[in-house]
Amino acid sequence: MIKTDLHEDGILILTLTENRLDAANTPQFRELVIEQLKNGLSRIVLNMHTVQFVDSSGLGGLVSILKRIGPMGDLVLVGLAPNVLKTFTLTRMDRVFSIAPDVDAALKQLQD
Amino acid sequence: MPYQQIKEAIPFKSPPAENLHVIVADDDPLQVEYIAALLQGMGFRCTKCLDSESVLGFIQDTDAALLICDIEMPGLNGLEITAKIRSSSVDRYIYIILVTARNIEGDYEAGLAAGADDFMLKPITPALFSIRVNVARRILNYQSELVQKTNSLMKANQNLQQDLLAAGKAQQAILPQKGLNSRFYEVTHIFEPSHYVSGDTYNFFLLDHECIGFYAVDVAGHGVRAALLAATVSHIVDQELFNSMTFDSSVTDYSPAKLAGELNRRFCISNAADHIAYFTMICGILDPIKQKLTYCQSGHPRPLHITKSGKNYWLGEGGFPIGLFEQSEYTNQCCDFAPGDRLIVHSDGITEAMNSELVSYGEQRLLKLMLRLPEDGLEDLSNILINNLQHWTCEQELRDDISMIIFDYKSNCHD
Numbered sequence: 001m002i003k004t005d006l007h008e009d010g011i012l013i014l015t016l017t018e019n020r021l022d023a024a025n026t027p028q029f030r031e032l033v034i035e036q037l038k039n040g041l042s043r044i045v046l047n048m049h050t051v052q053f054v055d056s057s058g059l060g061g062l063v064s065i066l067k068r069i070g071p072m073g074d075l076v077l078v079g080l081a082p083n084v085l086k087t088f089t090l091t092r093m094d095r096v097f098s099i100a101p102d103v104d105a106a107l108k109q110l111q112d
Numbered sequence: 113m114p115y116q117q118i119k120e121a122i123p124f125k126s127p128p129a130e131n132l133h134v135i136v137a138d139d140d141p142l143q144v145e146y147i148a149a150l151l152q153g154m155g156f157r158c159t160k161c162l163d164s165e166s167v168l169g170f171i172q173d174t175d176a177a178l179l180i181c182d183i184e185m186p187g188l189n190g191l192e193i194t195a196k197i198r199s200s201s202v203d204r205y206i207y208i209i210l211v212t213a214r215n216i217e218g219d220y221e222a223g224l225a226a227g228a229d230d231f232m233l234k235p236i237t238p239a240l241f242s243i244r245v246n247v248a249r250r251i252l253n254y255q256s257e258l259v260q261k262t263n264s265l266m267k268a269n270q271n272l273q274q275d276l277l278a279a280g281k282a283q284q285a286i287l288p289q290k291g292l293n294s295r296f297y298e299v300t301h302i303f304e305p306s307h308y309v310s311g312d313t314y315n316f317f318l319l320d321h322e323c324i325g326f327y328a329v330d331v332a333g334h335g336v337r338a339a340l341l342a343a344t345v346s347h348i349v350d351q352e353l354f355n356s357m358t359f360d361s362s363v364t365d366y367s368p369a370k371l372a373g374e375l376n377r378r379f380c381i382s383n384a385a386d387h388i389a390y391f392t393m394i395c396g397i398l399d400p401i402k403q404k405l406t407y408c409q410s411g412h413p414r415p416l417h418i419t420k421s422g423k424n425y426w427l428g429e430g431g432f433p434i435g436l437f438e439q440s441e442y443t444n445q446c447c448d449f450a451p452g453d454r455l456i457v458h459s460d461g462i463t464e465a466m467n468s469e470l471v472s473y474g475e476q477r478l479l480k481l482m483l484r485l486p487e488d489g490l491e492d493l494s495n496i497l498i499n500n501l502q503h504w505t506c507e508q509e510l511r512d513d514i515s516m517i518i519f520d521y522k523s524n525c526h527d
Contacts, residue, residue, distance in 0.1 A: 019470065020470070023333050023334065052470055053464075053466070053470065053472070055460075055464065055512075056330070056331075056332035056333060056390075056460070057332055057333045059332070059433075060332045060333070060388045060389075060390060060436075063388055063390075063436055063437075064387070064388045067388075083472070089429075089430055090411060090413070090414070090430040091392065091411035091430060091431075091432065091433050092411070092430055092432045096437065
């Protein structure tokens, strides 16, 4: 479901391998990410390039991860498909989450 | 409580061995008496049979669960009796042990292939016999435990379904029972839960000066959890609250954004950190005198506005859902809404319905369908919509809850 990659500078790159994030897989996804947060890493790039659809449960899961990371950490989303971006715009989540076009841009954003 | 029922209803005990009823079949009366004596010595009930016809009769008419049958019988032989029992519709599992005096190669395989469970060669020795019969008893005990568990699970499942069915009815009862037909507007609505209960809810009210107020809510997720929150919203947002929360006395006008802000404040407080319950909403007011729609869109799918002349617009640029962030701000949006115009408010269960290639039904297909609706009335709206979605997804069952409200500003109301 998730591939984990620890980048230099202690930035964690998580790559989702699902094609949708919905009521069925969001609880497990959330648990996996929060497990990673317990290691003390709080700067995270979440690569969602395989995800074609995010439903309301998926969105709730992402927000709960964002809240868990808290103001001391940082989360950047990468690879949002047009359909997913539409959901983000409709719910204004594009103004809540940091979104970058690719992993390099996200890393640069987090390193600055 | 259903869970309690499941736990109590499953006894993890085996039925007592004395209850086992065995049919012994052999055309040799001496052999029958011998085996029957061994079984009785083990404490089992026995029925003795000397011919194949009465074996089948006893299987039908008694509660026998174990058959010990000689292969060489006149009439149907043991293999044929076995095959007959296996192909019949006996209401329980019959454990079959075939017995033979002839050591013919292939008998063993043929017996198992016909459906026998075990095979014994004569002469039968008491020690081995009792071990084989105990194996049979053990397997029959597993079998009857399985049947009991299945029955109690079915019963528990039935209770759950009845509960859900009742909850679904209760939920239907708090929704508007019929449409609304005022001097200026006609309101039609449909509500289809995906599974008994729904995370969708809505209401509409006739307010002062012939205005119509409405809201539609879609709770994130579906099923019972979402339905509980949906029901809570329905109860909180009644006509009185709607009226007082949306009326902004400072500008003596309606402000649906005020209602959204207040609900957001209330629902953010009650949210747990590990599970965020939130909903999307659209609420608005139709004013027939100003011929205007004022609405606040809180993450809900864009409503569709079709004008009298057939022009169409998807309204709104989005907004924060309710219950996610305390600091979310909500704004009002406005558009003209004149006689002959139609407003279609829908939940994302329609536009996000997916086909097998993961393509959503989408706004464009919904628009096409809405432009094709019959001119003479919307009685069939529910069927039309559901048939279309079923056709799109190629599935009978809806994956998500569906709701739609259609507001028509009557063309002839100013005559």
